Amino acid sequence: MTAELVRGQNHPLPGTRMEIRVSAGTPVVAAVSLGDEQGRVVGDSTQWLAHPGVPQLPGIEVPRQAAAEHRLAVDLGAMPPAVHRVHVLLALPGAAGRPGAPAAFGAAPAPHLAVTTTEGAAIAAFTITGLGAETALLAIELYRRQGAWKVRAVGQGYQGGLPALFLDQGVPDAAAVAATIDEAVGRELSRSVDLPPVPRTVTSPRPPATAAQGAAQQSAPAAPSSSASSGAPASSGPVDYRHPRRRSTPPPAQPPGRTPSGSPYDTPATPAQPQPPQPAAAQGSGQPGTPHTPVAGDATGWSMEERLHNQVWGMFEDLSRTVAAYRSAVDFAESRFEQELDRLLADPRTRGGPAAEAARDQAQARQFALVDQARAVLDRDLAQLTAEAEVVEPALPAAFAGWENPVWHAYRVPDQPPLAVRLGALTLPEAPELRIPLLARLPLDRGLWIDSSEDRGLAMETAVAIAARLLASYPVGGFAVHALDPAGSGGKALAPLGATGALAMPPPAAGVAGVGEVLNRLTERVDLLQMALRGGAADSLPPGFDTAEQLLIVNEFPYGFDDRAVNQLRYLADEGPRAGVHLLLVADREDASAYGPVLDPLWRSLLRLTPLPSDHLADPWVGHAWTFEPSLVPPGSQVLTQVLRQIAAARPAYGA
Amino acid sequence: MTKGQKISLSKSDGGSLTAIRMGLGWQAAPRRGLFGSRTREIDLDASAVLFADKQPVDVVFFQHLTSDDGSVRHTGDNLVGGAGQGGDDESILVDLQRVPVHVDQIVFTVNSFTGQTFAEVQNAFCRLVDETNGQELARYTLTGGGQYTAQIMAKVQRGASGWSMTAIGTPANGRTFQDLIPAILPAL
Numbered sequence: 001m002t003a004e005l006v007r008g009q010n011h012p013l014p015g016t017r018m019e020i021r022v023s024a025g026t027p028v029v030a031a032v033s034l035g036d037e038q039g040r041v042v043g044d045s046t047q048w049l050a051h052p053g054v055p056q057l058p059g060i061e062v063p064r065q066a067a068a069e070h071r072l073a074v075d076l077g078a079m080p081p082a083v084h085r086v087h088v089l090l091a092l093p094g095a096a097g098r099p100g101a102p103a104a105f106g107a108a109p110a111p112h113l114a115v116t117t118t119e120g121a122a123i124a125a126f127t128i129t130g131l132g133a134e135t136a137l138l139a140i141e142l143y144r145r146q147g148a149w150k151v152r153a154v155g156q157g158y159q160g161g162l163p164a165l166f167l168d169q170g171v172p173d174a175a176a177v178a179a180t181i182d183e184a185v186g187r188e189l190s191r192s193v194d195l196p197p198v199p200r201t202v203t204s205p206r207p208p209a210t211a212a213q214g215a216a217q218q219s220a221p222a223a224p225s226s227s228a229s230s231g232a233p234a235s236s237g238p239v240d241y242r243h244p245r246r247r248s249t250p251p252p253a254q255p256p257g258r259t260p261s262g263s264p265y266d267t268p269a270t271p272a273q274p275q276p277p278q279p280a281a282a283q284g285s286g287q288p289g290t291p292h293t294p295v296a297g298d299a300t301g302w303s304m305e306e307r308l309h310n311q312v313w314g315m316f317e318d319l320s321r322t323v324a325a326y327r328s329a330v331d332f333a334e335s336r337f338e339q340e341l342d343r344l345l346a347d348p349r350t351r352g353g354p355a356a357e358a359a360r361d362q363a364q365a366r367q368f369a370l371v372d373q374a375r376a377v378l379d380r381d382l383a384q385l386t387a388e389a390e391v392v393e394p395a396l397p398a399a400f401a402g403w404e405n406p407v408w409h410a411y412r413v414p415d416q417p418p419l420a421v422r423l424g425a426l427t428l429p430e431a432p433e434l435r436i437p438l439l440a441r442l443p444l445d446r447g448l449w450i451d452s453s454e455d456r457g458l459a460m461e462t463a464v465a466i467a468a469r470l471l472a473s474y475p476v477g478g479f480a481v482h483a484l485d486p487a488g489s490g491g492k493a494l495a496p497l498g499a500t501g502a503l504a505m506p507p508p509a510a511g512v513a514g515v516g517e518v519l520n521r522l523t524e525r526v527d528l529l530q531m532a533l534r535g536g537a538a539d540s541l542p543p544g545f546d547t548a549e550q551l552l553i554v555n556e557f558p559y560g561f562d563d564r565a566v567n568q569l570r571y572l573a574d575e576g577p578r579a580g581v582h583l584l585l586v587a588d589r590e591d592a593s594a595y596g597p598v599l600d601p602l603w604r605s606l607l608r609l610t611p612l613p614s615d616h617l618a619d620p621w622v623g624h625a626w627t628f629e630p631s632l633v634p635p636g637s638q639v640l641t642q643v644l645r646q647i648a649a650a651r652p653a654y655g656a
Numbered sequence: 657m658t659k660g661q662k663i664s665l666s667k668s669d670g671g672s673l674t675a676i677r678m679g680l681g682w683q684a685a686p687r688r689g690l691f692g693s694r695t696r697e698i699d700l701d702a703s704a705v706l707f708a709d710k711q712p713v714d715v716v717f718f719q720h721l722t723s724d725d726g727s728v729r730h731t732g733d734n735l736v737g738g739a740g741q742g743g744d745d746e747s748i749l750v751d752l753q754r755v756p757v758h759v760d761q762i763v764f765t766v767n768s769f770t771g772q773t774f775a776e777v778q779n780a781f782c783r784l785v786d787e788t789n790g791q792e793l794a795r796y797t798l799t800g801g802g803q804y805t806a807q808i809m810a811k812v813q814r815g816a817s818g819w820s821m822t823a824i825g826t827p828a829n830g831r832t833f834q835d836l837i838p839a840i841l842p843a844l
Contacts, residue, residue: 112735
């Protein structure tokens with residue numbers, strides 16, 4: 001019989017092997033930490049903590065990703081003798097989470113845990129109620145008592161997230177450990193979506209690089225943000241009625257200002273709920289009866305950059321949804337017409353003659369009327385979104401803007417990297433003129449693959465435009481580009497990058513040896529960084545270690561690659577992004593067909609981009625096929641050369 | 657309001673309503689016996705089914721939280737109830753202006769996912785609220801509703817002059833909205 005535990009209650013465990021089932025109603029990260037008699041952690045972080053990045057420890061196995069349901073396998077018999085307490089931890093995925101995820105446990109259903117035998121028979125269960133702004137939980141504890149193990153319902157929440165929880169358990173580098181978990185979760189998530197991750201509901205300001213110095217800097221933003229999210233306005237009630245991303249609706253006192261044609265999916269917030277910080281401009285023209293005038297930066301965020309980023313993603317979702325409504329109405333009108341036609345034909349009395357003609361015309365008219373109505377609604381929404389795009393595009397900072405945007409002529413080397421970079425633009429056939437920028441969050445969490453099967457020259461040009469944009473987005477010395485071009489065919493396209501002094505490339509003549517040398521170096525680098533991060537010793541990397549993010553451009557893959565090099569490349573694709581090493585593959589999949597299916601995971605792990613417009617990217621909400629068009633330098637424009645010249649000029653000033 | 661009563665969702669000043677919310681709240685009933693204070697979990701689920709000409713075209717429930725067009729949104733599954741102690745534990749928000757043109761009726765239902773009948777649930781209610789001013793349009797007490805596990809609660813339908821709401825209140829049995837489709841059809 002199941003024992004329903006309340007906070008603080010304990011219950012004996014019949015054996016040492018068991019399963020812990022978690023259901024949380026929203027994706028959560030599950031982790032298990034091992035402690036001594038006082039509950040302090042035992043040993044270094046590779047030995048005392050099982051989490052998505054280190055899913056297995058002796059006697060413990062935890063899932064690799066955030067999910068609403070988890071099963072954790074526990075064998076207490078396999079615990080080292082020093083371990084007296086086993087803590088089951090739950091955390092909201094924070095920066096790595098999906099859009100719309102709750103910002104705190106108070107906004108999510110109460111997490112439920114059940115301890116069961118390996119056959120699934122329940123031993124004890126515990127529902128953690130009464131939570132508020134907490135983002136991490138010490139859920140239950142398994143502990144030794146006089147040679148036997150017992151379970152205790154704890155349910156201790158932490159507003160400061162995992163860093164605060166780990167600090168409480170006596171972990172010296174709590175923030176870095178929490179960051180490792182965040183990164184591991186984010187990485188798993190990136191495999192399951194087609195598009196780069198969408199920003200969280202409420203994002204914290206870009207945190208200063210604090211505890212994790214040196215090479216760990218690329219992981220640092222994840223750590224403080226999970227704790228900062230609890231400081232953001234948390235919902236006071238059990239559910240949050242506000243739209244996850246477009247929260248700029250005025251309070252209900254003045255709803256007519258936006259509702260007639262305002263941002264489509266806004267729902268008035270309940271008055272009692274605290275409004276997130278808003279830009280003054282976000283209130284728009286709140287006069288009743290007048291259409292809402294779009295304003296750039298009309299979204300939430302701590303900086304204008306973040307507000308624009310969120311606004312672009314809000315437009316992306318709105319366009320997806322409004323087109324979904326239009327398409328479903330058109331489909332319905334068509335199927336209704338066909339059904340009516342079938343009915344007419346099935347009845348001998350209505351099959352022929354003038355009456356049949358009239359009935360047919362009537363059915364057709366009904367179909368057209370519905371389609372016209374749907375089109376009118378679509379046109380209204382498209383007009384609104386187009387007007388929004390017209391104010392947003394010119395307001396975008398360089399990293400989000402197309403190369404044709406004048407902001408690039410005023411380019412200055414930035415002090416810190418932007419939130420995201422523009423990879424290209426997305427369109428739907430219903431609105432070919434309405435381009436939604438495709439913004440990828442930095443640091444990139446997956447590699448890019450420019451498909452060169454259609455046009456090799458243009459593919460390389462696309463790759464260089466992206467590499468230059470990344471280079472221009474980081475401070476001096478913050479980003480380094482390597483290129484492998486053993487066939488020598490990309491030399492001309494790469495030439496502008498070479499002039500910056502930031503491009504490292506073995507001569508094509510070096511062939512396989514040159515490829516191997518670069519891959520060896522990057523592989524070693526990833527391995528070293530991983531060891532440092534796992535060991536929590538990110539600040540003890542060798543002096544002179546280059547902390548810049550690294551981008552590896554590979555042209556005409558797999559030309560010039562031997563089996564060893566191919567394996568190293570796969571390793572870099574899998575493990576690189578976490579250690580700041582990113583891939584930009586320019587390849588025609590056909591060229592690698594000799595490898596058979598073994599390379600399929602590599603292709604899947606990369607985000608496929610095309611140099612020519614192609615409808616292959618799916619949005620994360622409805623799954624429309626969007627046409628992707630890369631962001632290229634306009635023909636004849638010198639803007640790329642100018643930008644790269646500026647970067648080159650800035651380098652000596654920083655001693656780089 | 658009583659079963660079958662129909663109210664128009666247009667305001668007295670002629671402007672029609674734009675947003676409504678279905679709220680569902682409950683607490684688990686205590687079980688008598690040796691451990692009198694122990695409660696059993698009861699999971700009630702609110703769903704909204706979108707119909708076009710009596711054909712279901714989309715549904716919003718705990719596994720599909722937003723209709724494809726974005727007009728109907730479920731705020732998230734609550735598996736145990738009681739969080740608000742009298743407040744709504746699950747909510748479905750409908751932006752009536754955004755509902756696709758072919759959708760002419762939206763039916764709201766409640767199911768007991770864990771199988772307990774309404775006789776076993778405490779303080780269970782469902783209600784429809786005008787989201788623009790918080791005014792309650794309809795409210796049903798589910799507790800004491802007898803040996804049923806589901807209720808077809810109400811529907812909103814599109815008319816020539818805007819949306820109107822009809823209370824249905826038909827009890828039924830089923831685990832999720834799929835089981836209820838046959839019970840919904842006569843009410844359309």
